[in-house]
Amino acid sequence: MSSNARPVGSVExxxxxxxxxxxxxxxxxxxxxxxxxxxxPGRVADVRLVVSEAATNAIRAQAAxxxxxxxxxxCDLTGDRIVVEVADHGPGFDPSAVPALPEVETPERLRHESGLGVSLMRQLADSAELESGSDGTVVKFTFVVADA
Structure with missing residues (x-):
């Protein structure tokens, strides 16, 4: 695709x-x-990691x-951003109860081996939204695409 192209479309x-x-x-x-x-390429890797975390959480929620x-x-390409949504039918959770992670450089971070998905999504994506209730959870994250 040429550098002037602005792909638009979606896959569901x-x-x-x-x-x-x-x-x-x-x-x-x-x-x-x-x-x-x-x-x-590093941002594409971030997108892959974030969708993997969201899908893993969805699988675990439904299995529970x-x-x-x-x-x-x-996954939507809107011209200036990539928006990804993952929706499950799990029991839901309180997104505000997810603690912020300590900085990577601090020893405190070593105490966190699981439960990193939501915090990781929030750190890697330009924005992350979570809607959760008893009928499931929708995780929506956005990556802004800037011109080089």
Missing amino acids: FAVPPMPEYLQFVRAIVGATAALDDRLQ IQVTTPILVR
Whole structure:
């Protein structure tokens, strides 16, 4: 794609809530994000990591209550941003109760081996929104695409 191109479009798909589908989710969303050649390879890797964390959380949430309804994933290229959504049918949680992580350089960070997904999404994406209730959770994150 030429450097003047502004890809616009979206891909939406559903996957069974099984860890075996995480690589598929990363591959499809990563390939969609990479359609915009203004997005640096490191940022494409960030998109893949964030969608992987969101999908992993969705799979775990649904497994906790034995729900087998597919998880929905959507990736939109809007010209100046990439927006990714992951929606599950889990029991929900209180997003405001997710603690902020200590800085990477501090020894305190070593005490955090799990529960990093939401904090990681918030750090890597330009914006992250979480809506959660008893009927499930929708995680939406945005990466701004800047001209080089």
